[in-house]
Amino acid sequence: MSSDPWGRVDETGTVYVRTADGEKVVGSWQAGSPEEALAYFERKYEGLVVEIGLLEKRVKTTDLSAKDALAAVEHLREQVDAHHAVGDLEALRARLDKLVALVETRREERRAQRAKQSDEARGAKEALVAEAEELAASDQWRAAGERLRSLVDTWKGLPRLDRKSDDELWHRFSHARSAFSKRRKQHFAQLDAQREEARxxxxxxxxxxxxxxxxxxxxxxxxxxxxxxxxxxxxxxxQREHEDDLWNRFRGAQDVFFAARSSVFAERDAEQTENLKLKEELAGEAEKLLPVTDLKAARAAFRSVNERWEAIGHVPRDARPKVEGRMHAVERALQEAEETEWRRTNPEARARAAGLTGQLQAAVDKLRSQIEQARAQGNNAKADKLARELEGRQALLDQALKGLHEFGG
Structure with missing residues (x-):
């Protein structure tokens, strides 16, 4: 009989493995020595150790699904429970139990991660929907259209939610895009109509x-x-294809008219500039008549100047006030000279002036006599009052005498 710490072979060739529940039959060995029998079933055990080690590594380092991992664990557990190997089977069961716990932990972690990713994806898609619904009301057709296309690409890159939630959000997203497209189409249709009317x-x-x-x-x-x-x-x-051509024709027609007008106006301006020169010379000739010493000769000379003035055409508008003002100044001086001459030679006016002068002279003489009388009587207050009245009457008399002198008297 041959044995090791975990198994033995009896005299009949039966191989046993030691467990916590006692010895279990592993199998029968008739082909060789008991040592060879134990070695064979020990290699079976080592094979299970290797397989469990590989499964542990896959669970820890790959994305092996929990379902596949647990199925592999159960397959190995069945082999361990079949007692077809010699070794510490309880240790293998403990490793398998620990592996099951690890798989469950990983499953929970993945479930939590998927839930987190799902929440993030939901939040991201809800944000996309909210932005799309806001853009649906925009009139920035180019920018909003480009942004909506960008949102579609972003949507495609996000994970899917549960079908109901995903479909509801997509329906809102799609509806917003359709509403924007409809508004944009209506806008450009209206714009086309306006441009046709403008054409x-x-x-x-x-x-x-x-x-x-x-x-x-x-x-x-x-x-x-x-x-x-x-x-x-x-x-x-x-429309763009018509606008430039229409403008060129419109502007060209204006250019033809205004070029012709400019040519005519240039000729007229040259003529008016020459007219101004002539009128300035006449204004200078008229100004030489002042001051008036011989009214009759001055009037005749001014009439001659004015006749030549009237024969000359227009002058530039901005120069007209100044040159005409010079002629008007001479004309006013002649008129004042005529009025002065008329007053001097008018018999009625002379008689009125002489009468007024006589009355004022009499009043002045009377006041002087009254002043002398008051002072002689010692009434200085009355004399002073009469003296002040005399000053006023004397001023009027002086002015009347000056006017009478203008009449030659």
Missing amino acids: RTKERLVGEAEALSKSTDWGPTAARYRDLMSEWKAAGRA
């Missing part, structure tokens, strides 16, 4: 602008071109 309006404006380009009615035509430009700006933009 028709601008074609009409171009037609009128081209018809006016040969006009020589400078003022009204220039005003109408300003109105046409206001209408052009108010019409909005036409």
